[in-house]
Amino acid sequence: MSEGSAEGSAAARVALSLSPSDDRTVDAVDSERYRAYIRRAHAGPVAVGEEWAEFVSRGCGTTRDVELRVESVEGGEEIGEGTEFAFLSRG
Template identity: 45%
Template sequence: MEHSSDAVTARDGSVGSDATVDADEPDAQTAARLVLSYPEDLSDWGRFQVEKPAFRAFLRKTREQAEPGDVWEEFVGVGCCGNTLDVPLRVESVEGGSRIGSETEIDYEVREACGLDGSWRVQSAGGPRRS
């Protein structure tokens, strides 16, 4: 059996004929852009947490794949109340492949309220107005 010198074994075990493969380059299976949504009743503090770059980096490192309709319950922090806030993030769309990579852009949109109750009234617009 002859073997071509330019045969390349892909991550999935298939053999291709590309002469060069760069492991750091996004491939056709990697999502270029991922749009997630959070509920309208998420507090300003909760929105601040999920939209910051560190949280986006966390998602890129902890989530391997995304398909439209997936829902991820994500812990976003412990506030002054000592209670946790878990936010249901829903995958609205994926551009490119389904694999999430280090270069996948993550954007957010707001969806309908879902009765989110994380005992965070002190950090929301509906919370107390005194210190």
């Protein structure tokens, strides 16, 4: 029996576009620590078009608001422990 088969299967990959997409923000969301946060915060069903209001650390106690939008979901319907993320720039 596959993991989560009763409720759906974990997606292999989810592509998220982000705005704003300046270099510091892209670097912050592209870290494994942030990816792990997204897996925990958004575990469960996921659908193309969902938008999440989040923030990233900019160092020295400062943060930056970001909007993440689900652009594609591959290989399942849920975000799980093994789900990988691809971050795409969006204006």
